[in-house]
Amino acid sequence: MTTAPSSEEMLAQRSDFGLRLSNSMAKYGPLCVGIDPHRKLLADWGYNVDAEGAELFSMRMLQATNGRAAAVKFQTPMFERYGSKGFAALERVLYAARQMGIITIVDCLHGGLSTTISSIADAYFKPGAPMLADAITLLPYYGARSLGGLINEALDNGRGVFVASLTSNPEGRSLQTAIRQSGEYKGETVAYGIASTAQKFNQGIEGMGSVGLIIGATIGQWMIASGIDPSKFTGPILSPGYGWQGAEAKDLKTVFKGTKGNVLVTVSRFIASHGPDITALSQATEAIALDVRQALIEATKEGAAEADNGQPKSSMHGGRLVVVTGPAGVGKGTVETALRKKHPEVWVSVSATTRKPRPGEVNGVNYWFMSEPEFAAKENNGEFLETALVHGMAHYGTPLKPLEEHLAESTPTILEIDLQGARRVKQRAAELGLEVVYVFIAPPSFDELIHRLISRGTETEEQRNRRLATAKVELAAESEFDVTIVNDNVDRAADELWSVIAREYGINA
Template sequence: MSSLSSEEIHAQRSDFGLRLSNSMAKYGPLCVGIDPHRQLLTDWGYNVDALGAELYAMRMLQAANGRAAAVKFQSSMFERYGSKGIAALERVLYAARQMGTITIVDCLHGGLPTTISAFADAYFKPGAPLLADAITLLPYYGARSLGGVINDALNNGRGVFIASLTSNQEGASLQTAIRQAGEYKGKTVAFGIASTAQKFNNGINGMGSVGLIIGATIGQWINDSGVDPSKFTGPILSPGYGWQGAEKGDLKTVFKGTKGNVLVTVSRFIAAHGPSISALTEATESVALDIRQALLEASTEGEETDEAD
């Protein structure tokens, strides 16, 4: 990076956000989750092993190609098979890159800066064995503990998604807890995480490269968090739609006023139509249209609220 001009560095650090924004403009706000659950492998007639997971992933990739803005691989579903599973994940990530599909590895890593710096070698740097466009991170060692790995991602034209408002049932009690000290004293934990992430996106024209994870099922308590998704300028990765219970109305509630930066993940709802490629592609196209319409209405509702004010 030291040999690059300031303009080149700025372009590199905003590259993921630009590429994802372009992909979402072209294909819509759907991210296909590729999660080879044991039951799905069995239902599809595959062995519950690394090869079965790889075959499943390749088929889901085919269905997503040209129909979704990105794909997200659940790393634990491959790690369960040890070295063979990791090798399978390497191969499906390579296949996705050959298709030109944006890849997110859902590994939810976190830790001390001295240890998580190794993730850059695994996911971000040229020649990385698990080279991906973005990974997911957990901020509960402190959001600032992620600064080093976030900068490694940005400096290599990659991105991250930081868990902020998750859809698990116990999330609300932790994420809406009030901070007792520090820069965001008196604000919620979630607010501090979102604000720290936003700092990396300040000064970027268009969508930034540092994102948040905000579940689609949290509408009942999002106001308690103090987080306003419409004011966040990075990408927002939103699980919970479909199988986990969120519907179009939930997307409109949580993401009211957002401006094209919400990427909704759907996995099992699509996979339930497999292994037929034609059925998978039809399901992918159908859910993509539903999500696009719901988020368009969410954006419009936000504009109407602003006009009323």
Template sequence: MTAAGPEPFGRRLTAAMDRYGPLCVGIDPHTSLLARWGLPEDASGVREFSLRTVEALTGVVGVVKPQAAFFEQFGSAGVAALEETVAACRAAGLVCVVDAKRGDIGSTMAGYAQAFVGKDSALAGDAVTVTPYLGFGSLDPLIADARSTGRGVFVLALTSNPEGAQVQHARDRDGMSVAAQIAASAAAANADELAAGEPLGSVGLVVGATVGSAPRDLGMDLAAVGGPMLAPGLGAQGAGITEIRSVFAGAERAVLPSSSREILSAGPDRENLADAARRVQAGLQDLRGGRCDQQL
């Protein structure tokens, strides 16, 4: 947070959402999409798919989210395609969230930190998703490293898949749910940055856009988190702006809804892809209280 340090992630993300609106486009080179785009089911296919998507979305949206699994399924060659995708995002000025859902402890967590938020790592975008089965505290080394490089972290908190309740809805002795504890830990992690005047902290949450009243039922104080809320489930999975307003009441300006297949299936034509992103984005403008800079 010194004047000489890197610009914090929360500030950069806020600028991107102010300019383009609150939309994150998932780069999910699923094999069915590769086939639809006429691309081979291999590392060269995911590379081509991802670079074309970045090109089509440059100047159209502010944030993209490559999903690591779709690259890793083709091994190290796929991971090299992910590195190229991250580099393309950087060159295009797109905020890039690498959806890797990593999590471990100690020196192993430090290894993942180097990979995904490390200073000179080719795999490091602007933020990474992480999983807290080993406790929120196990993520601290990665969060510290992310801050030092001006990057962000999105911690899995409450997901929309029905199986997630087994873990996320469980409660401690005081009756506090796991999901609420993760939210409270994130709020604590963001306190210093918010006190220093940042619009958003560097530590966000992943909360499904289709979870309905679960945040309230589970005692999650999303309005207090102070970090961005990555919200998958838009479009194909059923959530629209009404559902998002309900799930994230009080934290609307921090929500970053994510959409993948609905937009990607409009490709490979560049203009069709950009138009699909523009349509989804237009439907989200009211979430942050009005039109974004780009459309003024």
């Protein structure tokens, strides 16, 4: 005889997805990797544009994502286009993700009459389901309540859902901000009614609920018109649109100000454009994960500051800009990445450039890309801390305003730059009265630096000899800097750099 579960057991089951996702986000950060086998990506990777190519693409993306992101999201139409073979491929990649322990979201955007969509639970939620997933996306425009039965099926099986509320498509604004003429939420927007209905499923849940919303990262300009306050929603929020689709860190801070660690940002093509090489995909995943985490940390901090009547709540007491330099091949970027993994609250300046973006590069993430006239106008207006013309081909510069804003907010702020750039910063900072601490990353020895440059295997012998000659000059400049950190061990060097930052910002290291 089977005993019916107690109310406590049912509550635990219904909160299971939210708890698992929250734990994964705490461990890996707020990044969800979109696995979208577009035709062009398959061709670029050298794969056939068919179900087998989509499966190979997805498996490779899973390998690169494993241990680097909180979840993955599969876009159903990219598999559905191949008919039964495509669905079979999706079944297999979902199975592989489960074996890896990766949280899966299937972006199928189902919706319809409650009697019709009840069958979806058999496909995605119940034990033995052919496409068993941790969560799926839902479309509520048959009425948010039409989803109630399916949502309860998901929760009763320890699964979750994300309901579309504020989507990124421009045409969505007129529908989602339309005022409801009747019903429980009369006088409120359609989007507000959807969010409020979803929130009811999360009531009584300690921590993050299992019923989420989809809120696009690019809708900041009409956030107020929707009537939704994401900071008051206690379920997970899935946010597409970052990177390739145009949203930047400032958009995340605008849309998700005051949220408390429940925003999951989806990035797809930026990462996939680095494939099919696993190492490049993994590095792109780690890089974008750090940027997303930093932006959401700042969004949380801004909300806390506003809640405190504009007075930031922080244990930091101001600090100087930390300029990091060192010879080519010494591992400045590696040390910086290791630092940000341990301390994602550190903000790293993004340079501006007039060169064209390379494949996979995203404006505001890799560089701020701008035209020569735009760059020149900003330079003439004094909007850069320093500028340089590199190889006579493209201008590069360090935007001044973001540095000043982050320093004013007591955000630990780093500028990684070459020796000549550091010298230009010294001169300009003195003119501006900007306080700076200069950190020199040194190799254990010149022989070790030679070994690192050779082992990279990315340069010709002529280029390597030129870099080594330059490195000798750069090493001789060590005495110009306030602090020297020897990079004989990346983690130890990152810890030393953090100690410098902590001292400057009054943080208990």
